[in-house]
Amino acid sequence: MINPVSPIHIPQVLIIDDEKYNIEFLKIVLTQSGYQVESARNGAEGRRKASKLRPDLILLDIMMPGESGFETCALLKQDQSVCEIPIIFLTALDDTKNIRRGLDAGAADFIAKPFEYREVLNRIRIHLKITFGDKFFFSGAKTSEQEAYPVPTAEKIEGICVFNGRDFEESQKSFCEGALISGGIESLLLLETLKPDSLLDREEIRKTLAVNSGPHFVPSESMRNIGLSLFGPGISKGKEHHAEAILAHIDRNNELATVVNSGGPPVIHQSGDTDFTFIEPQTAGMAATGLGLPPCSSFEFRRGDRLFLCTRSALAGFENIAEGIVHLQNGAAASSGVDLHTACEAMGKTVSAMAGRDKGQFAIIQG
Known part of the structure; x- marks a missing residue:
């Protein structure tokens, strides 16, 4: 949760x-x-x-x-x-x-x-x-909004389930955070740093997400601002382009989803039992486009559809990312009709066992 x-x-x-x-x-x-x-x-x-x-x-x-x-x-x-x-x-x-x-x-x-x-x-x-x-x-403000305001928390988001590898919290390299914008509209950010000596601060990530979420932000703008705030040139010197992230923005009121994939593994969109679409990485990593807005993919996301997201470390035990994504797709097909939380737990444990790893994060968003 x-x-x-x-x-x-x-x-x-x-x-x-x-x-x-x-x-x-x-x-x-x-x-x-x-x-x-x-x-x-x-x-x-x-x-x-x-x-x-x-x-x-x-x-x-x-x-x-x-x-x-x-x-x-x-x-x-x-x-x-x-x-x-x-x-x-x-x-x-x-x-x-x-x-x-x-x-x-x-x-x-x-x-x-x-x-x-x-x-x-x-x-x-x-x-x-x-x-x-x-x-x-x-x-002439000298302090950022992150420093000026506490982070407001929201109620639990229904329709999202996250599986955490047992070791991911100790690494401080992989985080999954959500933002509830209004009833029926939410965002999920899956972020991972790839630089060996670079650790992430969860509270800083949550503050940055809170500052850059809301009805006046489009998903690409949120991703750009978060990337520049955490890893951009001149802001976190030496961390440029050493992080990957996926931002999934869900508008349940209009049955729409937008995915910004900045260097992460492909995101799987399942519509029906056997209809799968893959949202490939659109940029090399967070802050890779500088002040420019990163590309995104918007599509219909109807009731019963599912999105499958994971960090690179969750698939690191496979021979390559493509092999890991195939296993995720097979798991998604096998879990059709299974309730969200059972499917998430089962797929997370299966992928971890097959990959021989227990790190990283895996998430399912259901329409």
């Missing part, structure tokens, strides 16, 4: 719209993605809530009775307590004149109705990253 962390900061979004349907739709989309959401039905109420709550971002409808969105935006920008909050207009108006008027009033962006939820999430994510980056850059 893993003890998952929660994101250190969960962004809050304020929706200002007079149409109840729009508010309810946006609340569902944003809440399922992990955001905190508040709402107001007119401009005056929205300004009061903005001053009280200080949200991270405001979604503002233009066409409202009484005080229009343009007027609300202009008034918010005159209030020093909330003037830095990015505002995205929600509008059916797409002509150049109204776009210019909105930008002149201080809006950061526009989203046209009817909404496409992926576009809404992407626009919000982009403007939150810009705002957070500006705040950090101009604040």
